[in-house]
Amino acid sequence: MGVEDKKTSYRIYLVAVAIFVMALLVTIKLTNIQWVEGDYYRQLAKERTVKDFTIPANRGNVYSADGSLLATSIPNYTVRFDALAPTKENFSKYAQDLADSLHVMFGKTSNFYHDELVKARKHNNRYFLVAKGLSYTxxxxxxxFPLFNLGAFKxxxxxxxxxxxxxxxxxxxERTIGYERIGHSGENLEVGIEGAFAKYLNGKDGRQMMQKIAKNHWKPISDVNQVEPVDGYDIVSTIDVYIQDIAHHALLKQLEYYEADHGCVVVMETKTGYVKAISNLGRNTDGSYSETVNYAVWEAQEPGSTFKLPVMVAMLEDKKIDTSKVFDCHGGDITYFGRHVRDSKKGGYGKVSLARGFELSSNTVLVQAVYESYKDNPKQFVQHLNDFGLNKKLGVSLKGEASPKIPQPSDPSWSRVSLPWMGFGYGxxxxxxxxxxxxxxxxxxxxxVRPLFVKEIKEWDKTIKKFNKEVINPKVCSQGTIDQVKAIMLNVVKKGTGSKLYSPDFSMAGKTGTAQVNYGAGKEEMYYSSSFAGYFPAENPQxxxxxxxxxxxxxxxxxGADVSGPVFKRIAQKIYTDVPSTNEVKKLDKKIKKQEALYASYDTKINKAxxxxxxxxxxxxxxxxAMLGNMGLKVQVIGMGKVKKQSxxxxxxxxxxxxxxxELS
Structure with a gap:
């Protein structure tokens, strides 16, 4: 009996010691967690239940030169309900009033909303969807609404x-206005004005502390943001909405008629380099046209006959030749080193002066003139092209500008036909x-001057940065040469290849171009590129x-005269007819009262909405x-301009x- 009692005592002592050791270990572990690793575990718990969320800043607006909106950010809101946040007393007191308010705004019955709110509370739903796609108003x-006006916590x-x-x-x-966003592969897509000036438009994001709730959802800890977002600056572009509309529809009409693959048009203000309109349209599989590629900036190709202008300027500057010198077209077909150069007119133009050859866009005349002038020193000719800046990018603000290619005599690819081929815009x-x-x-x-797409960056009515005229080359050639080629380009329209475009009501000057693209790849792959480049009015270009x-x-x-020329004429004609005064061109560096008034008017109306x-x-x-869309209305527009009637x-x-x-005027 005594032995058994003794064994029992040993077992009790052993269990007591084991419990003591376990308690000691637990105490040590708790002490270690609390004092040694406490900061780590507290931080870990905070990271898993409390988190900083980014509040995107409002992106700045993009305006046209006359103050019209080209791109704007419209906030969309989703409202949810944490059914466990209100006290029982507050929920009972305000649930029916909240349901009535939701009924008035969204249309479903009060009973429906009340039942859904009660059900959400009964099932501990802390993320009940109330409404989504809401405008700021x-x-x-x-x-x-009742209950919601107590804030996030109550x-x-x-x-x-x-x-x-x-x-x-x-x-x-669309492509010129552009965008700035993240692509499918995580790459940053920056296109057009939106992409090029993203650092100004984006603003600075804010931060808000959120707490994790049921089903991996997060809710704000307070109604006040940790860091308030700072809105981005506004961009005032050089685009004129009226001229842009003319250019877009003139190009679209011609593309549709000729069932062309793609095309572009650019209208630039002569003195400043401000791009007033730019349209790039490509054919979709269904036959429609849309803006997908900025061909005007991105697509480099052999220009064809429009390149005859810098060719002519180079020859006249060196006084290698006179515009009155007569050339024989040789039946419209001459050969250089086994390669044929042909005129578009079968049989050629007979014997004509250099000036007349330019007006008729004779390949044989221009090639003979260039070859005779520079065959012993092609480097002199190419140096002129380099001095014109044609061998370098323009350095425009939009991304994606293609590099030009002007063959150099030092290039391994330079051959005996390089010089004559450049005479009519190839190679x-x-x-x-x-x-x-x-x-x-x-x-x-x-x-x-460098082409510009943005006039200024603004913060409300304050100008942050202004983009004035940027001179690339103060004088590309002598005034004597300029006067000669201007007269010849005027005759291109009056009595040359562009004679179909001539109008006694308004003057234009320019050069037609018809280039064969992929001409060395076979008949199936070769196609034509039609072009027209020039300016108006001819006497005082604007x-x-x-x-x-x-x-x-x-x-x-x-x-070129048949396909692209009519687009040029339509643009010039509409500007002459509808905007006859060109006095505004002289005042572009000054603030435009209309634009400033539009800023103030729009801001006032938004704030009072x-x-x-x-x-x-x-x-x-x-x-x-933009304003009506921000208020949740669906807007249909008839016409263009200013609002003259609303339904x-x-x-x-x-x-x-x-x-x-x-209805717009």
Whole structure:
């Protein structure tokens, strides 16, 4: 008996010791967690339950030169409900009032909303969806509803914001206005003005502390952001909406008629280099056209006959030849080192002067002139082209500019035919914008300016940065040469290849071009590129313009004067007819009162916007579309310009997804 008691005592002592050791180990571990590794575990717990979320800053707007909206950010809100946040007393007191308010705004019955709110609380739903796709005005209204007006902690309202980028003028100039976003593979896609000036438009993001709740959802810890976002700056582009509309539709009409593959048009202000319009349209598989590639900036190709202008300027500058010198076209077909150079007219033009050969775009005349002038010193000719800046990029602000190619005598690829081939625009490559810049320099009496797409960067009414004229070359050639080639280009339209475009009502000067693309790859792959480059009015140039159309249906026509020339004429004609005064060109460096007034008017109307239909009469159509869209209305637009009539009366209550029709002057 005593032995058994003794064994039992040993077992009790052993268990007691084991419990003591375990308690000691637990105490040591707790002490270690609390004091030694405490900071690590507290930080880990915080990271898993509390997190900093980025609040994207409002991206700045992009405006046209006259103050109309080209791109703007419209916030979209989603409202959810944390059904466990309100106290039992508050929920019972305000749930029915909240349901009534939701019924008035969204249309479903009060009973439906009340039942859903009760069900959410019963099932501990901390992320119940109330509404999504709300405009800022709608969000403010929901936020003011009973219960929700108590805030996130007491009322349970959860707000999520998403920014949507809108282009009020639709797809016109879409590629030039551009975008800046993340691609499918995580790459940063930066296109057009939006991409090039993203650092100004983006602003600075804010931060908000969020707490993890059920089902991996997060809710704000407080109604106040840790760091408030700072809105981006606004961009005022050089684009003129009216000229852009003319250029876009003139190009589209011609592409559709000739069933062409793609084309582009650029209109530039002669003195400043401001690009007033740029349209790039490519054919889709269904036969429609849209902007997918900025051909004017990106696509470098053999220019063909439009390159005869710098060729002529180089020869006249060196006084190698006189415009009155007569050349024999040799039946429209001459041969250099086994390669044929042919005129577009079968049989050629007989014996004509150099000036007349240019007017008729005779390949045989220009090639003979160039070869005779520089065959012993081709480097002298090429150096002129280099001095013109044709061998370098323009350095425009938009990304993706192609590099030009001007063959150099020192290149391994230089051959005996390189010089004569350059005489009619082959064996080299330029982008449409690079070609236009040279034509603009001649129109501008020799001063070559860089094409600009942005006039200024603004923060409300304060100018942050201004982009004035940038001179690339103060004088590309002598005034005597300029006067001669200007007279010849005027005759191109009056009595040369562009004679079909001549009008006694307004003057134009320029050069037609018809290039064979992929001419060495066989008949099936070869196609025509039709172009026209020039300026207007001829006597006092205000605008320069280039039009290039690729792969027109040959059966309908392919010469530059027939395919691209009418687009040029349409643009010049519309500007002359509808905007006869050119006095504004002299005042481009000054603030435009109309633009400043539009800024102030739009801002005032936005700040005063309520849940009632605003009065948009007299507003720019683009501004009215943006404001009404921001208020949750669906907008239909008839015409262009300013609002002259609206289908919903000012002051009328707005209902969700209601449609308003705007008639523009």
């Amino acid at each position: 709608e969000y403010l209204r929901v936020k003011s 009322g349970g309202i959860i707000t999520e914001q998403k920014i949507v980028r809108e282009h009020p003028i639709g797809r016109i100039a 080299l490559s330029l982008t449409p914008l690079q070609t236009l810049t040279f034509y603009n320099a001649i129109a501008n009496n020799g001063e070559m 605008y320069s313009c280039i039009v290039i159309i690729h792969k027109p249906q040959v059966g309908k026509g392919y010469y 309520t849940n009632a239909v605003p009065n948009t009469i007299g507003m720019s159509g683009m501004d009215a579309v 919903l009366a000012p002051g009328q209550a707005i209902t969700k997804n209601q449609t308003i029709i705007l």
